[in-house]
Amino acid sequence: MSVEHQHGPCDLPVDPLLGQPRMVADPRISITQASVVLGKSPAQVHRFIALGRLPRHGQPNNGRPLLLSEVVALRDKGEPIKLVPAARRLQCSLDDVRKLIADGKLPLVPGTKSLVYPADVKELAATSATNLPRKPQVPDGYVGTAAVAKRLGRSESYIRQMAADGRLPAMFVSGRWYFDPNRIDMIERARHAQAVRGVPIMRFD
CATH class of the missing domain: 1.10.1660 (Multidrug-efflux Transporter Regulator; Chain: A; Domain 2)
Structure with a gap:
Protein backbone atom coordinates (compact mmCIF):
# COMPACT_ATOMS: atom_id res chain seq x y z
CA MET A 1 0.00 0.00 0.00
CA SER A 2 1.52 3.24 -1.10
CA VAL A 3 1.64 6.26 1.12
CA GLU A 4 0.80 9.60 -0.50
CA HIS A 5 3.82 11.87 -0.51
CA GLN A 6 3.48 14.87 1.75
CA HIS A 7 5.00 18.02 0.27
CA GLY A 8 7.09 19.99 2.72
CA PRO A 9 8.47 23.53 2.27
CA CYS A 10 11.57 22.17 0.55
CA ASP A 11 9.44 20.50 -2.14
CA LEU A 12 7.68 23.73 -3.18
CA PRO A 13 8.99 25.81 -6.11
CA VAL A 14 11.05 28.87 -5.25
CA ASP A 15 9.24 32.16 -5.83
CA PRO A 16 11.53 34.37 -7.97
CA LEU A 17 10.34 37.51 -6.15
CA LEU A 18 10.98 36.10 -2.69
CA GLY A 19 13.93 33.82 -3.31
CA GLN A 20 12.15 31.13 -1.29
CA PRO A 21 8.95 29.03 -1.49
CA ARG A 22 5.70 30.98 -1.13
CA MET A 23 3.71 29.49 1.74
CA VAL A 24 0.63 31.75 1.34
CA ALA A 25 -0.96 33.52 -1.62
CA ASP A 26 0.01 37.02 -0.47
CA PRO A 27 2.88 36.78 2.02
CA ARG A 28 4.26 39.55 4.14
CA ILE A 29 7.80 40.49 3.24
CA SER A 30 10.67 42.39 4.82
CA ILE A 31 11.97 45.83 3.91
CA THR A 32 14.99 44.18 2.28
CA GLN A 33 12.82 41.91 0.16
CA ALA A 34 10.66 44.88 -0.84
CA SER A 35 13.77 46.80 -1.89
CA VAL A 36 14.67 43.93 -4.24
CA VAL A 37 11.17 43.85 -5.77
CA LEU A 38 11.15 47.64 -6.25
CA GLY A 39 14.77 47.96 -7.30
CA LYS A 40 15.26 50.58 -4.59
CA SER A 41 17.39 50.84 -1.48
CA PRO A 42 15.95 49.87 1.93
CA ALA A 43 16.13 53.56 2.89
CA GLN A 44 13.89 54.44 -0.07
CA VAL A 45 11.41 51.75 0.95
CA HIS A 46 11.27 53.26 4.45
CA ARG A 47 10.62 56.64 2.83
CA PHE A 48 7.77 55.21 0.73
CA ILE A 49 6.20 53.93 3.95
CA ALA A 50 6.62 57.30 5.65
CA LEU A 51 5.01 59.10 2.68
CA GLY A 52 2.06 56.71 2.60
CA ARG A 53 2.95 55.07 -0.71
CA LEU A 54 3.24 51.69 0.99
CA PRO A 55 0.98 50.67 3.92
CA ARG A 56 2.68 49.04 6.88
CA HIS A 57 1.06 46.03 8.55
CA GLY A 58 1.45 44.52 12.00
CA GLN A 59 3.29 45.73 15.06
CA PRO A 60 5.99 48.44 14.80
CA ASN A 61 8.76 45.88 15.39
CA ASN A 62 7.34 43.41 12.85
CA GLY A 63 10.17 42.13 10.65
CA ARG A 64 7.84 41.57 7.68
CA PRO A 65 5.60 44.65 7.61
CA LEU A 66 4.69 44.76 3.91
CA LEU A 67 2.33 42.74 1.71
CA LEU A 68 3.96 41.41 -1.44
CA SER A 69 0.89 42.31 -3.55
CA GLU A 70 1.06 45.97 -2.47
CA VAL A 71 4.79 46.18 -3.16
CA VAL A 72 4.30 44.69 -6.62
CA ALA A 73 1.40 47.07 -7.27
CA LEU A 74 3.61 50.05 -6.39
CA ARG A 75 6.36 48.77 -8.68
CA ASP A 76 3.90 48.34 -11.55
CA LYS A 77 2.70 51.95 -11.22
CA GLY A 78 6.06 53.07 -12.64
CA GLU A 79 8.32 55.97 -11.77
CA PRO A 80 6.29 59.11 -10.98
CA ILE A 81 6.06 61.73 -13.74
CA LYS A 82 5.31 65.46 -13.72
CA LEU A 83 2.02 66.95 -14.85
CA VAL A 84 3.24 68.25 -18.22
CA PRO A 85 4.24 64.75 -19.47
CA ALA A 86 0.92 63.50 -18.09
CA ALA A 87 -0.90 66.15 -20.14
CA ARG A 88 0.97 64.99 -23.25
CA ARG A 89 -0.05 61.37 -22.66
CA LEU A 90 -3.67 62.34 -22.06
CA GLN A 91 -3.61 64.80 -24.97
CA CYS A 92 -5.15 67.55 -22.90
CA SER A 93 -4.03 70.82 -21.37
CA LEU A 94 -2.13 71.24 -18.12
CA ASP A 95 -5.19 72.95 -16.61
CA ASP A 96 -7.28 69.91 -17.57
CA VAL A 97 -4.84 67.63 -15.74
CA ARG A 98 -5.08 69.81 -12.65
CA LYS A 99 -8.89 69.58 -12.88
CA LEU A 100 -8.71 65.79 -13.16
CA ILE A 101 -6.65 65.79 -9.97
CA ALA A 102 -9.03 68.18 -8.19
CA ASP A 103 -11.99 65.99 -9.22
CA GLY A 104 -10.31 62.88 -7.83
CA LYS A 105 -10.02 61.20 -11.24
CA LEU A 106 -6.21 61.27 -11.27
CA PRO A 107 -4.53 60.73 -7.89
CA LEU A 108 -1.31 62.48 -6.99
CA VAL A 109 1.61 60.42 -5.76
CA PRO A 110 1.34 60.50 -1.94
CA GLY A 111 3.70 63.05 -0.44
CA THR A 112 3.86 65.18 -3.61
CA LYS A 113 1.93 68.09 -5.13
CA SER A 114 2.78 67.68 -8.81
CA LEU A 115 3.62 64.03 -9.55
CA VAL A 116 1.41 61.21 -10.81
CA TYR A 117 1.96 57.55 -11.59
CA PRO A 118 2.25 56.55 -15.28
CA ALA A 119 -0.05 53.55 -14.68
CA ASP A 120 -2.81 55.85 -13.39
CA VAL A 121 -2.39 58.10 -16.42
CA LYS A 122 -2.51 55.11 -18.76
CA GLU A 123 -5.65 53.77 -17.08
CA LEU A 124 -7.34 57.16 -17.34
CA ALA A 125 -6.36 57.48 -21.01
CA ALA A 126 -7.91 54.07 -21.69
CA THR A 127 -11.32 55.15 -20.37
CA SER A 128 -14.02 56.37 -22.72
CA ALA A 129 -13.43 59.74 -24.31
CA THR A 130 -16.46 61.21 -22.54
CA ASN A 131 -14.70 60.85 -19.20
CA LEU A 132 -11.72 62.92 -20.31
CA PRO A 133 -11.56 66.67 -20.93
CA ARG A 134 -12.11 67.61 -24.54
CA LYS A 135 -8.85 68.19 -26.33
CA PRO A 136 -8.42 71.95 -26.76
CA GLN A 137 -7.99 73.49 -30.17
CA VAL A 138 -5.35 76.10 -30.88
CA PRO A 139 -7.06 79.47 -31.43
CA ASP A 140 -6.44 81.18 -34.77
CA GLY A 141 -3.39 83.40 -34.75
CA TYR A 142 -1.61 81.77 -31.81
Whole structure:
Protein backbone atom coordinates (compact mmCIF):
# COMPACT_ATOMS: atom_id res chain seq x y z
CA MET A 1 0.00 0.00 0.00
CA SER A 2 1.52 3.24 -1.10
CA VAL A 3 1.64 6.26 1.12
CA GLU A 4 0.80 9.60 -0.50
CA HIS A 5 3.82 11.87 -0.51
CA GLN A 6 3.48 14.87 1.75
CA HIS A 7 5.00 18.02 0.27
CA GLY A 8 7.09 19.99 2.72
CA PRO A 9 8.47 23.53 2.27
CA CYS A 10 11.57 22.17 0.55
CA ASP A 11 9.44 20.50 -2.14
CA LEU A 12 7.68 23.73 -3.18
CA PRO A 13 8.99 25.81 -6.11
CA VAL A 14 11.05 28.87 -5.25
CA ASP A 15 9.24 32.16 -5.83
CA PRO A 16 11.53 34.37 -7.97
CA LEU A 17 10.34 37.51 -6.15
CA LEU A 18 10.98 36.10 -2.69
CA GLY A 19 13.93 33.82 -3.31
CA GLN A 20 12.15 31.13 -1.29
CA PRO A 21 8.95 29.03 -1.49
CA ARG A 22 5.70 30.98 -1.13
CA MET A 23 3.71 29.49 1.74
CA VAL A 24 0.63 31.75 1.34
CA ALA A 25 -0.96 33.52 -1.62
CA ASP A 26 0.01 37.02 -0.47
CA PRO A 27 2.88 36.78 2.02
CA ARG A 28 4.26 39.55 4.14
CA ILE A 29 7.80 40.49 3.24
CA SER A 30 10.67 42.39 4.82
CA ILE A 31 11.97 45.83 3.91
CA THR A 32 14.99 44.18 2.28
CA GLN A 33 12.82 41.91 0.16
CA ALA A 34 10.66 44.88 -0.84
CA SER A 35 13.77 46.80 -1.89
CA VAL A 36 14.67 43.93 -4.24
CA VAL A 37 11.17 43.85 -5.77
CA LEU A 38 11.15 47.64 -6.25
CA GLY A 39 14.77 47.96 -7.30
CA LYS A 40 15.26 50.58 -4.59
CA SER A 41 17.39 50.84 -1.48
CA PRO A 42 15.95 49.87 1.93
CA ALA A 43 16.13 53.56 2.89
CA GLN A 44 13.89 54.44 -0.07
CA VAL A 45 11.41 51.75 0.95
CA HIS A 46 11.27 53.26 4.45
CA ARG A 47 10.62 56.64 2.83
CA PHE A 48 7.77 55.21 0.73
CA ILE A 49 6.20 53.93 3.95
CA ALA A 50 6.62 57.30 5.65
CA LEU A 51 5.01 59.10 2.68
CA GLY A 52 2.06 56.71 2.60
CA ARG A 53 2.95 55.07 -0.71
CA LEU A 54 3.24 51.69 0.99
CA PRO A 55 0.98 50.67 3.92
CA ARG A 56 2.68 49.04 6.88
CA HIS A 57 1.06 46.03 8.55
CA GLY A 58 1.45 44.52 12.00
CA GLN A 59 3.29 45.73 15.06
CA PRO A 60 5.99 48.44 14.80
CA ASN A 61 8.76 45.88 15.39
CA ASN A 62 7.34 43.41 12.85
CA GLY A 63 10.17 42.13 10.65
CA ARG A 64 7.84 41.57 7.68
CA PRO A 65 5.60 44.65 7.61
CA LEU A 66 4.69 44.76 3.91
CA LEU A 67 2.33 42.74 1.71
CA LEU A 68 3.96 41.41 -1.44
CA SER A 69 0.89 42.31 -3.55
CA GLU A 70 1.06 45.97 -2.47
CA VAL A 71 4.79 46.18 -3.16
CA VAL A 72 4.30 44.69 -6.62
CA ALA A 73 1.40 47.07 -7.27
CA LEU A 74 3.61 50.05 -6.39
CA ARG A 75 6.36 48.77 -8.68
CA ASP A 76 3.90 48.34 -11.55
CA LYS A 77 2.70 51.95 -11.22
CA GLY A 78 6.06 53.07 -12.64
CA GLU A 79 8.32 55.97 -11.77
CA PRO A 80 6.29 59.11 -10.98
CA ILE A 81 6.06 61.73 -13.74
CA LYS A 82 5.31 65.46 -13.72
CA LEU A 83 2.02 66.95 -14.85
CA VAL A 84 3.24 68.25 -18.22
CA PRO A 85 4.24 64.75 -19.47
CA ALA A 86 0.92 63.50 -18.09
CA ALA A 87 -0.90 66.15 -20.14
CA ARG A 88 0.97 64.99 -23.25
CA ARG A 89 -0.05 61.37 -22.66
CA LEU A 90 -3.67 62.34 -22.06
CA GLN A 91 -3.61 64.80 -24.97
CA CYS A 92 -5.15 67.55 -22.90
CA SER A 93 -4.03 70.82 -21.37
CA LEU A 94 -2.13 71.24 -18.12
CA ASP A 95 -5.19 72.95 -16.61
CA ASP A 96 -7.28 69.91 -17.57
CA VAL A 97 -4.84 67.63 -15.74
CA ARG A 98 -5.08 69.81 -12.65
CA LYS A 99 -8.89 69.58 -12.88
CA LEU A 100 -8.71 65.79 -13.16
CA ILE A 101 -6.65 65.79 -9.97
CA ALA A 102 -9.03 68.18 -8.19
CA ASP A 103 -11.99 65.99 -9.22
CA GLY A 104 -10.31 62.88 -7.83
CA LYS A 105 -10.02 61.20 -11.24
CA LEU A 106 -6.21 61.27 -11.27
CA PRO A 107 -4.53 60.73 -7.89
CA LEU A 108 -1.31 62.48 -6.99
CA VAL A 109 1.61 60.42 -5.76
CA PRO A 110 1.34 60.50 -1.94
CA GLY A 111 3.70 63.05 -0.44
CA THR A 112 3.86 65.18 -3.61
CA LYS A 113 1.93 68.09 -5.13
CA SER A 114 2.78 67.68 -8.81
CA LEU A 115 3.62 64.03 -9.55
CA VAL A 116 1.41 61.21 -10.81
CA TYR A 117 1.96 57.55 -11.59
CA PRO A 118 2.25 56.55 -15.28
CA ALA A 119 -0.05 53.55 -14.68
CA ASP A 120 -2.81 55.85 -13.39
CA VAL A 121 -2.39 58.10 -16.42
CA LYS A 122 -2.51 55.11 -18.76
CA GLU A 123 -5.65 53.77 -17.08
CA LEU A 124 -7.34 57.16 -17.34
CA ALA A 125 -6.36 57.48 -21.01
CA ALA A 126 -7.91 54.07 -21.69
CA THR A 127 -11.32 55.15 -20.37
CA SER A 128 -14.02 56.37 -22.72
CA ALA A 129 -13.43 59.74 -24.31
CA THR A 130 -16.46 61.21 -22.54
CA ASN A 131 -14.70 60.85 -19.20
CA LEU A 132 -11.72 62.92 -20.31
CA PRO A 133 -11.56 66.67 -20.93
CA ARG A 134 -12.11 67.61 -24.54
CA LYS A 135 -8.85 68.19 -26.33
CA PRO A 136 -8.42 71.95 -26.76
CA GLN A 137 -7.99 73.49 -30.17
CA VAL A 138 -5.35 76.10 -30.88
CA PRO A 139 -7.06 79.47 -31.43
CA ASP A 140 -6.44 81.18 -34.77
CA GLY A 141 -3.39 83.40 -34.75
CA TYR A 142 -1.61 81.77 -31.81
CA VAL A 143 2.14 81.41 -32.33
CA GLY A 144 4.62 78.71 -31.42
CA THR A 145 7.63 78.62 -29.14
CA ALA A 146 10.19 79.58 -31.80
CA ALA A 147 8.37 82.81 -32.67
CA VAL A 148 8.04 83.86 -29.03
CA ALA A 149 11.68 83.03 -28.29
CA LYS A 150 12.80 85.21 -31.20
CA ARG A 151 10.61 88.17 -30.20
CA LEU A 152 11.62 88.10 -26.54
CA GLY A 153 15.27 87.33 -27.18
CA ARG A 154 15.24 84.07 -25.22
CA SER A 155 16.00 80.46 -26.06
CA GLU A 156 13.18 78.11 -26.99
CA SER A 157 13.97 75.88 -24.00
CA TYR A 158 13.65 78.91 -21.69
CA ILE A 159 10.27 79.83 -23.18
CA ARG A 160 9.01 76.26 -22.82
CA GLN A 161 10.13 76.17 -19.19
CA MET A 162 8.40 79.48 -18.45
CA ALA A 163 5.20 78.14 -19.99
CA ALA A 164 5.44 74.83 -18.10
CA ASP A 165 5.92 76.73 -14.83
CA GLY A 166 2.89 78.91 -15.54
CA ARG A 167 4.99 82.09 -15.67
CA LEU A 168 4.24 82.78 -19.33
CA PRO A 169 0.59 82.47 -20.49
CA ALA A 170 0.31 79.59 -22.96
CA MET A 171 -1.75 76.63 -24.17
CA PHE A 172 -0.32 73.13 -24.33
CA VAL A 173 -1.81 71.16 -27.23
CA SER A 174 -0.56 67.90 -28.74
CA GLY A 175 2.86 68.19 -27.16
CA ARG A 176 3.49 71.83 -28.15
CA TRP A 177 3.12 75.22 -26.50
CA TYR A 178 1.10 77.97 -28.19
CA PHE A 179 0.96 81.65 -27.23
CA ASP A 180 -1.49 84.50 -27.68
CA PRO A 181 0.42 87.07 -29.80
CA ASN A 182 -1.48 89.93 -28.13
CA ARG A 183 -0.15 88.85 -24.73
CA ILE A 184 3.36 88.58 -26.14
CA ASP A 185 2.99 92.09 -27.64
CA MET A 186 2.07 93.43 -24.19
CA ILE A 187 5.10 91.77 -22.60
CA GLU A 188 7.37 93.03 -25.38
CA ARG A 189 6.07 96.62 -25.10
CA ALA A 190 6.40 96.60 -21.32
CA ARG A 191 9.98 95.34 -21.51
CA HIS A 192 10.83 97.99 -24.12
CA ALA A 193 9.30 100.75 -22.01
CA GLN A 194 11.25 99.64 -18.96
CA ALA A 195 14.47 99.56 -20.98
CA VAL A 196 13.86 103.13 -22.22
CA ARG A 197 13.24 104.35 -18.65
CA GLY A 198 16.34 102.56 -17.43
CA VAL A 199 14.50 100.42 -14.92
CA PRO A 200 15.08 96.67 -14.45
CA ILE A 201 13.58 94.63 -17.25
CA MET A 202 10.26 92.99 -16.35
CA ARG A 203 10.53 89.32 -15.45
CA PHE A 204 7.97 86.75 -16.53
CA ASP A 205 7.40 85.66 -12.94
